[in-house]
Amino acid sequence: MAISNARKKANRKWDEANRDRYWKCTVRFPAEDKKYLAAAATREGIPVAEFIRQHVYAAIEFERAFGDLD
Secondary structure, eight states, X not given: OOOOHHHHHHHHHHHXXXXXXXXXXXXXXXXXXXXXXXXXXXXXXXXXXXXXXXXHHHHHHHHHHHOOOO
């Protein structure tokens, strides 16, 4: 189903208003890891992007709490 012009305009308006609130980060994984990431995210009932974000934030919080363990 095609996106209406009104929806495109609304999306563009939101993007412009919120552009500086987000940082777009492209992450690449080996193709064979896709099924594992997707399955893990599905088990938790969240999108893959949210699954990755949660794990990155968990690593940051761990480092804040315990510092560099090397």
